[in-house]
Amino acid sequence: MAKIVENVVKSISKVAEDDPRRVIHSMKVGLAVTLVSLLYFFQPLFHDFGTSTLWAVLTVVVVFEYSVGATLGKGLNRVMATLLGGILAVGLHGLATQCGHIAEPLLISIFVFLQAALSTFARFSPKIKARYDYGFLIFILTFAFISVSGFRLQEIIDLARNRWATIVIGVFSSLLISIFVFPVWAGEDLHNLIANNIDKLASSLEGYGNSYFKIQENANAQDNEASMLQTFKTVLNTKNTEDILANFARWEPSHGAFRFKHPWKQYLNLGALTRECAFRIDTLDKQLNTNFKKILKFDDGIKEECNKITLEASKTLKELSTTLKNTSQSAPCIAHQVAESKDKIKCLKEVILKSMANLSADYEKLQVVITEITIATILNDILNYVEKMVDCNRELALLANFKQDKEYNSPDSESKNDIPAVENSGSLISTENRDNNLSNVTVVNSSQVVAITIE
Incomplete structure (x- = not known):
C-alpha cells in the first residue's frame, strides 16, 4: 500500500514539475466553480433562476480550459449555440402547436431529426470541426432538450431564457478568471x-x-x-x-x-x-x-x-x-x-x-x-x-x-x-564537372555498389 501511495505521489509531482502552470490552472478552476456555486446562496438570483442555476456550475466545469484561447473559444461556442438553439426550438415549437395536438408531436419529431442530422453532417466539414465543433454539439443538445420538454410555449421561453442566462454567467466567470488570474496564452x-x-x-x-x-x-x-x-x-x-x-x-x-x-x-x-x-x-x-x-x-x-x-x-x-x-x-x-x-x-x-x-x-x-x-x-x-x-x-x-x-x-x-543530387536513399547519384574532365559519374544502389562508370 505504501508503495502504491509513493508511486502516485511521484506521478503527481512529475506532472507538476513538467509544467508548474498546471497547479495554478487547477486552483483557477476550483476558484471559478466555487464562485459560481455561491449563486445558490444568493437568494435573488436563485429565486429568479431556480434549479437552472446548476447550468452555471456545469458550464464552468465544461468550458474552463488550460489556455485563454481554448476557454474563450469553447465559451463563445456554448453561448451562441445555446442562444441559437433556444430561439430555433421556441420558434418551431410554437409553429408545431398551431397545427393541433395530433400533428404537434409528429412535426416536433421531424424538426428534431432534421436539425440533428444536418448539424451532425456539418460537423464533418474540416473548418467547422476545427473551430465550431463544440458549438454544433451544444446546438443539437439545446434544440432537442427544449423541443421535447413537453412544456407550454411560455414555460419553454422561460426555460430557454434561464438556461441561456446561467450559461452566460458561467462563461463570463470562467473568462474573467482565465484572463486576469495568471493567464496562459x-x-x-x-x-x-x-x-x-x-x-x-x-x-x-x-x-x-x-x-x-x-x-x-x-x-x-x-x-x-x-x-x-x-x-x-x-x-x-x-x-x-x-x-x-x-x-x-x-x-x-x-x-x-x-x-x-x-x-x-x-x-x-x-x-x-x-x-x-x-x-x-x-x-x-x-x-x-x-x-x-x-x-x-x-x-x-x-x-x-x-x-x-x-x-x-x-x-x-x-x-x-x-x-x-x-x-x-x-x-x-x-x-x-x-x-x-x-x-x-x-x-x-x-x-x-x-x-x-x-x-x-x-x-x-x-x-x-x-x-x-x-x-x-x-x-x-x-x-x-x-x-x-x-x-x-x-x-x-x-x-x-x-x-x-x-x-x-x-x-x-x-x-x-550546387551539390551532386542523391535521389531518395542514394539509389542514383550523378554529377558533371567539365573543368576536371569528369563528365559523368553514375552509381547504382549506393548501399551496395553494383556498378560505377566514369566517362
Missing part, C-alpha cells in the same frame, strides 16, 4: 514551441559537426552528449500540438506582442519547414551512424568543410531562434551566415570533385566517395530548408509588426543545385 505557447524547436535543430547540428567531422587538430574538443544529438527527434511529432495551439490562439484577444488577427498561419508554415529540416537531419543521423567507419576515412578537407557547414547552419538556426523569441526582425548577420553556408557548400563540392578525379578501381575508396556525395547532398538539403526558414521568419516578422532592430537584407538568391 496559447499564442505564446505556440510562439515558444516553434522557437524552441528551431533551437533543438541547432543543437543537433552543432553536435554532429563536433562529433563526426572533427579533424586531427580538433580531436581534443569536448564531445557532445548523445542526448544532445537526438534533440531534433522531439520536433518530428509536433504538428498536432502546433495545429491545436494555432486554433486556440485565433480566439485570443490582443496581448503583448501578439495582436488581434495575428498571423498564426505563418507559424504553422514555419513549423512545417522546421519539421522538414528535422527529417533531413534524421536522414543525416542515419547516414552518419550507418557509415561511421567510412566517415573516419574521409579526407581532412572534406571533414573540415562538413564541420564548417554544420556549425554555420547551427549558428544561423540559433540566431533565428533568438530573434523569434525576442519577437524582433531578423538581423543582417543571419543573411550573412546563410551566404557563408552557401559558399562552404561550393567549397565542399570542389573538394569532392577533386577526390573523384583521382578515383581508382579500389572498391573501398568508391564506397567512401559515395558516402561523401550522399552526406554532402543531405547537408545541401538542410541548408536549403534553413534558408527557407529564414525567409519564412522574415515574412512572419513583417506581418506581425515585430520590432525592427536592424534592416534585414537577404543576399541574392543563388543556385540551390
Whole structure:
C-alpha cells in the first residue's frame, strides 16, 4: 500500500514539475466553480433562476480550459449555440402547436431529426470541426432538450431564457478568471514551441559537426552528449500540438506582442519547414551512424568543410531562434551566415570533385566517395530548408509588426543545385564537372555498389 501511495505521489509531482502552470490552472478552476456555486446562496438570483442555476456550475466545469484561447473559444461556442438553439426550438415549437395536438408531436419529431442530422453532417466539414465543433454539439443538445420538454410555449421561453442566462454567467466567470488570474496564452505557447524547436535543430547540428567531422587538430574538443544529438527527434511529432495551439490562439484577444488577427498561419508554415529540416537531419543521423567507419576515412578537407557547414547552419538556426523569441526582425548577420553556408557548400563540392578525379578501381575508396556525395547532398538539403526558414521568419516578422532592430537584407538568391543530387536513399547519384574532365559519374544502389562508370 505504501508503495502504491509513493508511486502516485511521484506521478503527481512529475506532472507538476513538467509544467508548474498546471497547479495554478487547477486552483483557477476550483476558484471559478466555487464562485459560481455561491449563486445558490444568493437568494435573488436563485429565486429568479431556480434549479437552472446548476447550468452555471456545469458550464464552468465544461468550458474552463488550460489556455485563454481554448476557454474563450469553447465559451463563445456554448453561448451562441445555446442562444441559437433556444430561439430555433421556441420558434418551431410554437409553429408545431398551431397545427393541433395530433400533428404537434409528429412535426416536433421531424424538426428534431432534421436539425440533428444536418448539424451532425456539418460537423464533418474540416473548418467547422476545427473551430465550431463544440458549438454544433451544444446546438443539437439545446434544440432537442427544449423541443421535447413537453412544456407550454411560455414555460419553454422561460426555460430557454434561464438556461441561456446561467450559461452566460458561467462563461463570463470562467473568462474573467482565465484572463486576469495568471493567464496562459496559447499564442505564446505556440510562439515558444516553434522557437524552441528551431533551437533543438541547432543543437543537433552543432553536435554532429563536433562529433563526426572533427579533424586531427580538433580531436581534443569536448564531445557532445548523445542526448544532445537526438534533440531534433522531439520536433518530428509536433504538428498536432502546433495545429491545436494555432486554433486556440485565433480566439485570443490582443496581448503583448501578439495582436488581434495575428498571423498564426505563418507559424504553422514555419513549423512545417522546421519539421522538414528535422527529417533531413534524421536522414543525416542515419547516414552518419550507418557509415561511421567510412566517415573516419574521409579526407581532412572534406571533414573540415562538413564541420564548417554544420556549425554555420547551427549558428544561423540559433540566431533565428533568438530573434523569434525576442519577437524582433531578423538581423543582417543571419543573411550573412546563410551566404557563408552557401559558399562552404561550393567549397565542399570542389573538394569532392577533386577526390573523384583521382578515383581508382579500389572498391573501398568508391564506397567512401559515395558516402561523401550522399552526406554532402543531405547537408545541401538542410541548408536549403534553413534558408527557407529564414525567409519564412522574415515574412512572419513583417506581418506581425515585430520590432525592427536592424534592416534585414537577404543576399541574392543563388543556385540551390550546387551539390551532386542523391535521389531518395542514394539509389542514383550523378554529377558533371567539365573543368576536371569528369563528365559523368553514375552509381547504382549506393548501399551496395553494383556498378560505377566514369566517362
